Amino acid sequence: MAVTIRDVAREAQVSVATVSRALSSPDLVRPATRDRVLSAAAQLGYQPNRAARGLITGRTGNLGIVVPDLNNPFFTGVLKGVQARARQADYAVFVADSDEDRTTEEQLVRAMAKQVDGVIVCSPGIDDTLLYEAAGITSLVMLNRRLRGVPAALMNSASGMRQVVDHLVALGHRKLVYLNGPRTSWSNKERRRGLRLATQQHGVDLVELGPFPPRYEGGLQACDLALATGPTAIMAYNDIMALGVLARLRDRGISVPGDVSVTGFDDLMFAELCSPPLTTVAMPLAPAGTLAVDLLLDGLNTDSADVRQVDLDTQLIVRATTAPPPPKLHP
Amino acid sequence: MAVTIRDVAREAQVSVATVSRALSSPDLVRPATRDRVLSAAAQLGYQPNRAARGLITGRTGNLGIVVPDLNNPFFTGVLKGVQARARQADYAVFVADSDEDRTTEEQLVRAMAKQVDGVIVCSPGIDDTLLYEAAGITSLVMLNRRLRGVPAALMNSASGMRQVVDHLVALGHRKLVYLNGPRTSWSNKERRRGLRLATQQHGVDLVELGPFPPRYEGGLQACDLALATGPTAIMAYNDIMALGVLARLRDRGISVPGDVSVTGFDDLMFAELCSPPLTTVAMPLAPAGTLAVDLLLDGLNTDSADVRQVDLDTQLIVRATTAPPPPKLHP
DNA sequence: CTGACAGATGTAAACGTTTTCGCTACTTTG
DNA sequence: CAAAGTAGCGAAAACGTTTACATCTGTCAG
Structure with a gap:
């Protein structure tokens, strides 16, 4: 059906191991064979099966975000940032809407944990203890909430x-x-x-x-x-x-x-x-989203145990609903 | 590390095959053993590894939706419906924002195709030919767009x-x-x-x-x-x-x-x-979202080749910007 | 010239499931 | 009572990767 690593190996006259290496750690194979593999892969239109890769590496290449309400433009703003940054890093984004309900929120984090490398939580409501528990299952990043030991993207x-x-x-x-x-x-x-x-x-x-x-x-x-x-x-x-x-x-x-x-x-x-x-x-909605992704990926790729909680600046926008107060009537 | 099907099997004193059956097709095992397996699974907190399952079944348990702009409340409305229905059906939802750009839109569909069982496309812009091409890779459902041979959730x-x-x-x-x-x-x-x-x-x-x-x-x-x-x-x-x-x-x-x-x-x-x-x-934003999911799942589960394009009703909401016209000045 | 070592590649095990197949024990049928 | 089916279960293959280990070739130091 789909073209597998074996097909590429046959086409390039090498073993599957060499194909795998040529694709994921190119400096381990001789340039000549690497090129042969790469062109074979391109010609066949090979795309690695992420499930199989995930099975062995333990990484899914996905990350999740749970928001209280997708209809709230606040959250879609950060979602948009998350989405963009995740795509750059070749991650896919699961989104879950908790409908402002704490128990489903917890269920969602728990259900996601199995299929993602980390999850971003935008939840004003959910309990600290539940969050710590969730942090045990998968890596967490909080949005606009400070929690000891958990990275966070904060807006000031x-x-x-x-x-x-x-x-x-x-x-x-x-x-x-x-x-x-x-x-x-x-x-x-x-x-x-x-x-x-x-x-x-x-x-x-x-x-x-x-x-x-x-x-x-x-x-x-x-x-x-x-x-x-x-x-x-x-x-x-x-x-x-x-x-x-x-x-x-x-x-x-x-x-x-x-x-x-x-x-x-x-x-x-x-x-x-x-x-x-x-x-x-x-x-800074979108910036907070991209920051959250960066924090998540940092935590995954480096094994350093430092949790970063970063503050982003906010900015007053003066429009037309503010003006000097009316003069006092009885001075 | 994580609890696998083998652990459950050992705990329940059965083979892994029996555990698998007890969970995915319960009527194939004797009620007594089924209960033993289920309680063992519950006790250990077993959750099947979706990657492994997907590897063998060819199904991912995910579906995707690509929208032109997550900041547009129109799309988040349907996304909310999609999300809710997908969760009921135990599917996870990938979301991708194309930023109104047709070429990235196509890339997104293509990238998603590998990791999902089907994708919902809310794209006024993208070309018909590209869509047909995408429909070849994965199952598609269109939102608010009629395309021959492709199921669609339409709002009237x-x-x-x-x-x-x-x-x-x-x-x-x-x-x-x-x-x-x-x-x-x-x-x-x-x-x-x-x-x-x-x-x-x-x-x-x-x-x-x-x-x-x-x-x-x-x-x-x-x-x-x-x-x-x-x-x-x-x-x-x-x-x-x-x-x-x-x-x-x-x-x-x-x-x-x-x-x-x-x-x-x-x-x-x-x-x-x-x-x-x-x-x-x-x-009917959310209804359209749930309908789209239903259409997608229908196409996956039944092998019938009928493509359904369903129209949902719209409803005039009279508020305060409409009234009789002013009387003519020069009758 | 030999031993060690490095580089490049192949072999095979492993990941956690599902599913085919075969086996056993029991029930039905003629 | 024999033959044939059936229900319940286990053994093992399969899915498509990655990676530890083995193998082979060639180079270099002694």
């Missing part, structure tokens, strides 16, 4: 939040409110950390609300609570929530950024397209 | 477009303009087909413009051209273009839906969230 949310606060304070805002995302999320913790530091340093008021579901509806709900605290700027956990805030503000006839400023986080596509365009923090 | 765009026209005509619109997407796209052809039929039948005016790039910028550009033809309703090829149209209309101070109605296509997330919420056509 704290720095992004600091940039937001700096920006708002520079505009003259003194009463800020932050709408929390999920309590368990590492990203939310980081954002709060950056937030606390920056607001304390600037000596401005900060009210924290939530947690809210990081969704449009969460933004709608949070908006009214936020307004009740009388802020001049509302910082949402992410862009989708910010979109909900914007919608609710419009419904209530409150002008953005005239009466109140709004910021998001993530810089998803619609942040640029909504109206007014959203001031937000751009996350 | 024509019907969706008909629903749009019916809706607009019922509101009283008589001058419609359609903004074409890519000429080569099967979906665009289908939408035009439905459009032509419906407008002729209703006897209303239709102006076609374009093709435009199916993006936000395409919508901006198309909007001005559309207005110049004096329509009361603008139908965009897809939601993203419609978003551009809405933005441009707002900039020009034209009220939606007061002065002009706008419709999109696809019902992506932001269609519901933008303002005003967009009247559009919902596409």
